[in-house]
Amino acid sequence: MEHAERLLAAAGELFYRQGVRAVGMDEVRAASGVSLKRLYQCFPSKEALVVAWLERRDEQWMSSLTSYVRERGDRVEAVFEWLERWFGEDGFRGCGFLNAYGELGATSEAVAEVVRRHKRRLRDLLRELAGDDDALAEQLFILVEGATVTAMVDPGRAAATARAAGRAARALTSPHQD
Numbered sequence: 417m418e419h420a421e422r423l424l425a426a427a428g429e430l431f432y433r434q435g436v437r438a439v440g441m442d443e444v445r446a447a448s449g450v451s452l453k454r455l456y457q458c459f460p461s462k463e464a465l466v467v468a469w470l471e472r473r474d475e476q477w478m479s480s481l482t483s484y485v486r487e488r489g490d491r492v493e494a495v496f497e498w499l500e501r502w503f504g505e506d507g508f509r510g511c512g513f514l515n516a517y518g519e520l521g522a523t524s525e526a527v528a529e530v531v532r533r534h535k536r537r538l539r540d541l542l543r544e545l546a547g548d549d550d551a552l553a554e555q556l557f558i559l560v561e562g563a564t565v566t567a568m569v570d571p572g573r574a575a576a577t578a579r580a581a582g583r584a585a586r587a588l589t590s591p592h593q594d
Contacts, residue, residue, distance in 0.1 A: 420458045420468075430514050436466055436519045446580045463524055466516060466529040472532040473512055478537055491545045492589050495560065496582030503567040503574035510568025511561075548590070555588050 426448035430439040441462055445452045459465035481498050488494035502508065509515065513531045520527040538560065543553035563581035567574035 419448075419454050423455055423458055423465065424448055424469055424472050427465050428473060431466065431469055431516070432509055433507060436462075436516055441465075454565060463520075463526055466524070467526050467530055470516060470527065470534070474530065474534040474537065477547055478534075478541070481538075485487075485541075485545070485586050492556065493582055494584050494586055495542070495545065495556070496563070499560065499563055499567075499581070500575050500578035503564075503571075503578055505508065507534060508567070508571065508574065511564050514561075514565070552588060556585055559585055559588075 423444060427439070428442045428493060430447060441455060442452065444465065445455050448455070450458075453463075459468060481495070484498045484501075485491045485494045488497070513534050516527055517531040521531060522528075535557075539553060539557050540561070542556045543550060546556060547551040559581045563577050566577045570577070
């Protein structure tokens, strides 16, 4: 594995588990086994490392969700099935993007922009699944975000949270009966 990949893997694990501000560059260096000099050659600042981690996380997260959804019949329901699986992973700490934004969004436009771009990509996927219905896509987006925050705050109820959000999504997407 190349230096940048080792650094991103170590930083991602540490940032997600402990928080961005709590992790120093020396800790990333130690966890990655890469020299401090090489770390700064790859990522000249902590902000650059955080941005690269978020960009990498965006690709991985969106790829996983999109692949899962595309393999299922009811794609909207599949979003919430995927969320339930994600919420059940060891070490789940909520949305890494919202966590990073909460820590750095007010002081780092670069971090804020990566977070906004990730959320736009998620909205775009949901809009596609909603048949280009912007209002429905926004409702689904709020369900995804709300379920994620709720699962983070109350991990013991994470699976129930995902299922409840899925039921709400089904109610939104089911044809209304008069």
